[in-house]
Amino acid sequence: MRPIIKVENLSKQYRIGTRDSAYTTLREALVAKARAPFSRRNGHSDQTIWALRDVSFEVKPGEVVGIIGRNGAGKSTLLKILSRITEPTTGFVDLYGRVGSLLEVGTGFHPELTGRENIFLNGSILGMSHQEIQSRFDEIVAFAEVEQFLDTPVKRYSSGMYVRLAFAVAAHLQPEILVVDEVLAVGDAQFQKKCLGKMGQVAREGRTVLFVSHNMMAIQSLCRRAVWLDGGRVCADADAGQVVADYLQRSFSALAEQKWDDIESAPGNDKVRIRSARVRVEEGTPDGRITVHTPLSLEFEYWNLVPDTCLNLSLVLHNEEGVLVLNTGPVKEPVWHGRPFPAGLFRSVCRIPGDFLNDSPYRVTLYVIKDQSTALFVYPDILMFEVCDTAERAGWYGKWPGVVRPDFEWTTEQSATSQLPQHLSNGR
Amino acid sequence: MPKLSSNVETSLENPIAQSTVTIKTTSDTQASNTIADTLPEQPLVRIAPGKSGALRVRDVWAYRELLYFLTWRDVKVRYKQTSLGAAWAILQPLLTMLIFTLLFGKLAGIQSGDIPYPLFSYAGLLIWTFFANAISNSGNSLVSSANLITKVYFPRLIIPAAAVIAGLVDLGIALIVLVPLMIYYRVSVGLGLVMIPLLVVICALLALGIGMWLSALNVKYRDIRYAIPFLIQLWMFASPVIYPTSLLPEKWRWILLLNPLTGIIVNFRIALFGGQSFEWKSLGVSAVVTIFILFYSAYSFRRMERHFADVV
Numbered sequence: 001m002r003p004i005i006k007v008e009n010l011s012k013q014y015r016i017g018t019r020d021s022a023y024t025t026l027r028e029a030l031v032a033k034a035r036a037p038f039s040r041r042n043g044h045s046d047q048t049i050w051a052l053r054d055v056s057f058e059v060k061p062g063e064v065v066g067i068i069g070r071n072g073a074g075k076s077t078l079l080k081i082l083s084r085i086t087e088p089t090t091g092f093v094d095l096y097g098r099v100g101s102l103l104e105v106g107t108g109f110h111p112e113l114t115g116r117e118n119i120f121l122n123g124s125i126l127g128m129s130h131q132e133i134q135s136r137f138d139e140i141v142a143f144a145e146v147e148q149f150l151d152t153p154v155k156r157y158s159s160g161m162y163v164r165l166a167f168a169v170a171a172h173l174q175p176e177i178l179v180v181d182e183v184l185a186v187g188d189a190q191f192q193k194k195c196l197g198k199m200g201q202v203a204r205e206g207r208t209v210l211f212v213s214h215n216m217m218a219i220q221s222l223c224r225r226a227v228w229l230d231g232g233r234v235c236a237d238a239d240a241g242q243v244v245a246d247y248l249q250r251s252f253s254a255l256a257e258q259k260w261d262d263i264e265s266a267p268g269n270d271k272v273r274i275r276s277a278r279v280r281v282e283e284g285t286p287d288g289r290i291t292v293h294t295p296l297s298l299e300f301e302y303w304n305l306v307p308d309t310c311l312n313l314s315l316v317l318h319n320e321e322g323v324l325v326l327n328t329g330p331v332k333e334p335v336w337h338g339r340p341f342p343a344g345l346f347r348s349v350c351r352i353p354g355d356f357l358n359d360s361p362y363r364v365t366l367y368v369i370k371d372q373s374t375a376l377f378v379y380p381d382i383l384m385f386e387v388c389d390t391a392e393r394a395g396w397y398g399k400w401p402g403v404v405r406p407d408f409e410w411t412t413e414q415s416a417t418s419q420l421p422q423h424l425s426n427g428r
Numbered sequence: 429m430p431k432l433s434s435n436v437e438t439s440l441e442n443p444i445a446q447s448t449v450t451i452k453t454t455s456d457t458q459a460s461n462t463i464a465d466t467l468p469e470q471p472l473v474r475i476a477p478g479k480s481g482a483l484r485v486r487d488v489w490a491y492r493e494l495l496y497f498l499t500w501r502d503v504k505v506r507y508k509q510t511s512l513g514a515a516w517a518i519l520q521p522l523l524t525m526l527i528f529t530l531l532f533g534k535l536a537g538i539q540s541g542d543i544p545y546p547l548f549s550y551a552g553l554l555i556w557t558f559f560a561n562a563i564s565n566s567g568n569s570l571v572s573s574a575n576l577i578t579k580v581y582f583p584r585l586i587i588p589a590a591a592v593i594a595g596l597v598d599l600g601i602a603l604i605v606l607v608p609l610m611i612y613y614r615v616s617v618g619l620g621l622v623m624i625p626l627l628v629v630i631c632a633l634l635a636l637g638i639g640m641w642l643s644a645l646n647v648k649y650r651d652i653r654y655a656i657p658f659l660i661q662l663w664m665f666a667s668p669v670i671y672p673t674s675l676l677p678e679k680w681r682w683i684l685l686l687n688p689l690t691g692i693i694v695n696f697r698i699a700l701f702g703g704q705s706f707e708w709k710s711l712g713v714s715a716v717v718t719i720f721i722l723f724y725s726a727y728s729f730r731r732m733e734r735h736f737a738d739v740v
Binding site for chain 2: 095113124126129
């Protein structure tokens with residue numbers, strides 16, 4: 001079967017750095033022009049980065065392809081090129097169908113215009129003809145559930161209504177190729193379900209979908225195939241389940257273990273040196289991933305070089321958003337806590353129970369503390385690991401809110417004796 | 429807790445299982461085959477670097493509905509939440525006219541020939557206000573539409589164009605006020621009126637040419653935003669808006685002619701008030717300069733266009 005999208009050796013270079021970056025002033029440009037004959041610098045010698053490098057792949061009609069990768073891997077750049085917002089530096093893309101993109105819902109909404117007016121404006125910005133919008137108008141309104149507010153300026157909408165309306169317009173685009181970026185982050189559970197249904201429908205109609213998401217569960221269940229971008233290159237392109245598993249594996253092993261056998265060169269100072277640090281999964285999942293249910297241990301080995309020091313380790317965990325999640329130390333450690341350490345090698349283990357951390361990548365900073373007050377040595381980001389969500393929860397693909405995700409005990413019981421007034425009990 | 433409720437609901441209906449299945453079926457059954465059969469031989473679009481030298485007027489034509497909607501939005505939004513509404517379109521030139529009549533007509537005693545000075549300056553200000561608003565709105569249009577440019581593809585030319593066209597509505601409204609003014613001053617109209625649409629079109633094209641060039645520069649050099657008001661102010665005094673060309677000594681008049689607006693304004697007055705034949709020479713200069721500016725800016729706009737999304 002012939003492809004509907006053909007990407008060949010696609011590269012995109014961005015210029016970074018301070019001098020020649022985004023906001024040049026006219027004066028700088030003029031000065032640079034004036035200087036040009038006398039100077040060998042041409043102002044373009046600043047650092048550049050390749051957001052995409054020799055990316056090639058093909059998509060067949062009707063395929064639903066997930067695109068995954070870390071932040072900065074080139075996913076958004078790829079989508080921007082596919083939707084013709086920006087041009088590639090080299091290489092090309094051949095499109096054999098109309099592309100509709102949901103890069104961000106609500107693009108071009110004007111707060112002063114009413115819901116009705118915005119449907120037409122937004123629709124035409126997304127590439128629908130007036131006729132198309134007219135014929136799908138009722139559908140869009142019903143999908144967004146904003147019937148009563150059609151003639152209210154959208155600036156008076158609640159954020160939920162706004163997003164629903166915006167998505168509804170976008171979802172009724174009917175291009176042959178649909179490019180979707182993280183729409184699942186919007187809306188409440190109910191609405192999210194509708195959106196997923198809509199994407200399923202789009203695919204059922206035989207149209208092609210490119211779906212970018214950080215949400216591995218959504219990718220796994222919506223896409224058959226996934227392309228993994230890393231550092232601007234295609235790192236894997238295969239069955240979605242396989243690629244996602246590899247991807248998670250890789251992020252897990254990001255920095256799960258560090259070792260310094262030579263005491264001379266080990267990190268530390270003349271008081272204390274680190275020998276090793278590692279994340280250990282006590283009863284791991286089959287593929288070695290850490291899920292939200294997995295208990296894990298953070299193990300550290302270190303040399304105490306000054307006899308009779310009261311040492312303790314202290315750990316700080318940061319999550320993906322940079323939130324300091326917790327700080328923990330061996331306050332209840334029974335043997336050595338509060339006792340002076342002789343010189344020698346020590347090993348401390350911190351056990352973090354399952355059903356405690358929420359899904360996120362974590363960075364661990366290690367502090368070595370003396371007398372529970374003075375930090376002798378600090379090693380930021382000594383370990384990094386990722387806690388993944390499990391696929392078992394169905395229906396909700398959004399991020400579980402909260403910094404932690406403890407599995408508290410709940411009880412519900414019926415208080416036996418209470419009698420409801422007759423007119424309130426709705427049973428039969 | 430939205431989540432828990434959703435879990436309960438979905439366990440009943442299980443939409444994921446559904447969608448997974450549907451997707452799997454589609455990729456190997458007829459639906460996709462039919463699409464595949466209808467695939468064009470040649471790609472609809474080839475996205476490649478540096479392919480944007482041509483003017484691609486056809487592209488703009490394909491997006492004409494968007495041009496209409498953006499214009500419509502600009503018009504619609506302009507006077508929202510103002511209590512005077514579209515009256516501002518009239519008040520702007522009218523009040524300026526009153527002030528200039530006092531300052532230049534009465535105090536400075538500028539002679540406007542057979543036409544009463546208020547009428548003379550109002551006519552000039554009409555077309556000038558349109559022109560000035562058009563270049564300032566379109567000059568800033570790309571930057572203020574940054575959210576569109578970075579999210580959706582369409583020919584960027586549409587944005588400054590919509591800003592210019594939206595100004596035509598104001599011009600139309602302000603033209604209406606001319607009627608009572610002309611009745612009051614008992615000025616009769618003649619066949620010259622048929623020239624007005626042509627003059628307005630030339631003026632709009634000139635404004636578009638300058639506006640889109642400024643808007644593209646503005647994306648990269650934000651200095652333009654500050655330069656525009658200054659440019660407009662200078663340009664006004666360099667154009668015969670509030671004074672007649674006869675104010676200048678004969679041997680310097682050719683300088684005014686270099687200004688493409690001169691031909692437009694002068695002939696606009698002749699079209700409205702008659703009294704003399706059209707100055708074809710100055711109109712010709714305006715038309716030629718307009719065409720030149722239009723082509724030059726369209727070309728440089730197209731050249732800069734491809735970096736808009738990266739720079740804005």
